[in-house]
Amino acid sequence: MEATLEQAVKLGLREDEFEKIKEILGRTPNFVETAMYSVMWSEHCSYKNSIKWLKTLPRDGERLLVKAGEENAGLVDIGDGLGCVFKIESHNHPSAIEPFQGAATGVGGIHRDIFTMGARPIAALNSLRFGKMDNPKTKWLLKGVVKGIGHYGNCFGVPTVAGEVYYESCYQTNPLVNAMSVGVVKAGDTVSATSYGAGNPVFIVGASTGKDGIGGASFASADISENSAESLPSVQVGDPFEEKKLLEACLEAIQTRTIIGMQDMGAAGITCSTSEMSAKGEHGMIIHLDKVPTRQANMKPWEMLLSESQERMLIVVKKGEEAAIQKVFDKWDIHCVQIGEVTTEQRLKFYMHDELVADVPGESMVLGGGAPVYEREYSEPKYFEEIKKFNPDSITVPSDLRDVAYELVQLPNIASKRWIYEQYDSMVGTGNTQTNGPSDAAVVKVHGSPKGIACTTDCNSRYVFADPYKGAMIAVSEAARNIVCSGGVPVAITNCLNFGNPYNPEVYYQFVHAIKGMGAACEKLGTPVTGGNVSFYNQSEDGPVYPTPTIGMVGILDTLDQKMTLDFKAAGDIIYLVGENRNDINCSEYLHHICGVTHSPAPHFDLDEEHKLQQMILKLIGMKLINSAHDISEGGLFTCVLESAMTNDLGFHIDSAEGIRKDAFLFGEAQSRVIVSVNPAVHTMFEAEMEGMAFSKLGTVVAGGAISIDADNWGYITDWKEVYDNALSKLMAN
Secondary structure, X not given: OEOOHHHHHHOOOOHHHXXXXXXXXXXXXXXXXXXXXXXXXXXXXHOOXXXXXXXXXXXXXXXXXXOOOOOOOEEEEEEOOEEEEEEEEEOHHHHHHOHHHHHHHHHHHHHHHHHOOOOEEEEEEEXXXXXXXXXXXXXXXXXXXXXXXXXXXXXXXXXXEEEEEEEOHHHOOOOEEEEEEEEEEEOOOOOOOOOOOOOOEEEEEXXXXXXXXXXXXXXXXXXXXXXXXXXXXXXXOOOHHHHHHHHHHHHHHHXXXXXXXXXXXXXXXXXXXXXXXXXXXXXXXXXXXXXXXXXXXXXXXXHHHHXXXXXXXXXEEOOOOHHHHHHHHHHOOOEEEEEEEEEOOOEEEEEXXXXXXXXXXXXHHOOOOOOOOOOOOOOOOOOHHHHHOOOHHHOOOOOOHHHHHHHHOOOOOOOOOHHHHOOOXXXXXOOEOHHHXXXXXXXXXXXXOOOEEEEEEEOOHHHHHHOHHHHHHHHHHHHHHXXXXXXXXXXXXXXXXXXXXXXXXXXXXXXXXXXXXXXXXXXXHOOOEEEEEEEOOOEEOOEEOOOEEEXXXXXXXXXXXXXXXXXXXXXXXXXXXXXXXXXXXXXXHHHHHHOOOOOOOOOOOOHHHHHHHHHHHHHHHHOOOOOEEEEOOOOHHHHHHHHHHHOOOOEEEEOOOOOOOHHHHHHOOOOOOEEEEXXXXXXXXXXXXXXXXXXXXXXXXXXXXXXXXXXXXXXXXXXXXXXXXXXXXXXXXX
């Protein structure tokens, strides 16, 4: 039965897209085919409004083993015959209406992207955004998301080693939940998401297919509203224990050397996996939907094709090796059912009880094939005029900066995230090196090798809102700076690009300029883009969220002896600032949340300065001339020094810089600055190495925990630590 234009539009297709489908097929598609195109050509799957600009990002690097978009995740060479597989993706819309399952299945999905390539996940990270903490809905969302992440990760057995969380009004209706996974694979054990070889059997393995998650890709390509809860069936339901079995079975099956290709059934389920694998392998498939194991009786063909039920994989096996694969999955008590075979004709033919229900060219559905590509108009946001009006001289330096600092360290964007991370198992797998001391990035040891992998997620979206180009450069640079301050050499990034509606010219301006800034920083810092995720339509009736191009980055430590931590080690050590003090309070937490200024320029940033700083910090760590390194970020210099002192309950004395307004010195967030501590015995060598690099001596680490600034008594570290550690839990309790 032919589909109607009205049906196509209701499914999310545009009128011109429906006409294009007719041209491709040479006829009017039926309802099943129209539904398939609606999900595959949705923004979530096709990147139709972003791919033009994504292709401008740097994709080449000496350590890259696959280019962006070639596989499910990025793959970089870490030496010793090992590769690191990593990726970050969003699960924003599902988490907005069902936070527990939305976040849990986001974690499960990103881990599948890693082990579908043959890698074993060794670390999980996340990047979260919520509304204001005084709103009951924010607390409900936060509790649900954190519980979902903790539940899935803890049960699955992969440590959650790092993350970030911000609270701003713009995320009130539309929170952001970005999940990252990092895995390790031996050379020769990787598997491609491809399909070829006529007659090779096609298997579906893992969980049964149900009605949960139907149309999830289309749901993720629409704005959030008060009525979005009606789309609750679009949220998938996860089972971490089933995924753990699936992980072990898939990795064991790879060792049989009988697998041609393997693909996770994520967004768009069977439709996506069959079309993408077939398009890549330049073959087709015949699929018998009545053979697919289902959770509900009498599922319709389109429901099975669009279902995003979790913990499922599509595997293509060498003909004649069916028994070997079946044996592995039987051992793990997991469904392993042949549902079709590979064909030379480059078409996907789906049957239900021998009735042909859909017949489409696989390539016509995928990114880079027949999926549409658009170039949207963009224009400079009108709110830029408000930003240009800001004059820092309009802000009077407070008379009691201690009181300001006390309020600042309790802000939810700055205070300890202990209430969150204590709900995650961060030590399972014995790879996390956090017990050796905290560092700006998580450092995970690679078993069977002396190497470590440093990983982080970073993005200050307020900076990107203020200046999309500069803000995106800062996001990349801070990620790299965190890797460097932990002793690692940054090698590559994955990104999760969270923006509002791309049909809004001002939103698209933010997107385009953020891409340009990201590309510039990646080129300069030598961190090519391996892939990631675009999440548009993150907006509600109140407007779009801040543009949030989250950066997931990995770096390499050749040995764990290279690891550097952020904590002060001993009384008497000298505290230095590497980088330059600046009269800059722009876009700071202090200006935004204490002074109430919502529109100000992005903080000072210079890409050449940043590159020089990072090279210097790596040099100092290699020469063992510093005892700690901690980059200055949210909260400014005072927060940075405080965090370095708290771990070992040490105090500090520092003097403010001449010619710099005192609130800017303590709370400004000018970039490209790192706080280090140096043993007095080597401070002469340290200063000699700093020739040509801006630096200044701030003060000393002191015993007993006393804090003083410009000889003024600011109390004891234990008091500051108490409010810093417990601010978030108190907000949640209230």
